[in-house]
Amino acid sequence: MITGQPNTDDKFQDKLDDDDYPAYSMGRAAAIIGATQSFLRALDEAELITPQRSAGGHRRYSRYQLRLAARARELVDSGTALDAACRIIILEDQLAEAQRINAELVKERRSEASR
Numbered sequence: 001m002i003t004g005q006p007n008t009d010d011k012f013q014d015k016l017d018d019d020d021y022p023a024y025s026m027g028r029a030a031a032i033i034g035a036t037q038s039f040l041r042a043l044d045e046a047e048l049i050t051p052q053r054s055a056g057g058h059r060r061y062s063r064y065q066l067r068l069a070a071r072a073r074e075l076v077d078s079g080t081a082l083d084a085a086c087r088i089i090i091l092e093d094q095l096a097e098a099q100r101i102n103a104e105l106v107k108e109r110r111s112e113a114s115r
Contacts, residue, residue, distance in 0.1 A: 022052040022060030029061040033070040043069055048086040068093070 030037045043049050044059070049068050051059040061069070068089055075085035 018062075019064045020062045022062050024061045024063075024066065026051070026059045026061070029059075029066055029069070032066055033073055035069065035073050039073065039076075040069060042082060043072055043086070046082060046086045048072060048089060 024032065026037050026040055030040055040049075040051075040059070040061070044051060049061070049065040051061050051065060054060055071089050071092075072082070072085045075088060076082055080088070
């Protein structure tokens with residue numbers, strides 16, 4: 001039935017597809033990346049990831065934050081200090097964003113040149 005209103009299932013699917021939606025509790029997030037909850041708290045204290053809070057004050061993590069946390073765990077497991085691991089991840093993230101922007105600009109220039 002088409003009512004003009006978004007289907008509740010569509011809204012739910014949009015949240016599942018959103019990399020920034022805080023879908024995971026601290027316990028679930030820790031289990032997914034194979035780390036402890038204290039490791040996730042340390043990443044919050046180091047300001048690598050800042051989880052959102054539920055109405056009850058519980059930390060909630062997004063898929064994007066879990067990717068950063070998993071990368072931090074990788075680096076720490078290989079012997080990198082936590083603060084250095086956080087800095088590496090921030091720089092990697094900034095580089096990826098700069099490369100994305102550069103690719104868009106190159107595409108725009110090529111499009112303009114072909115007109």
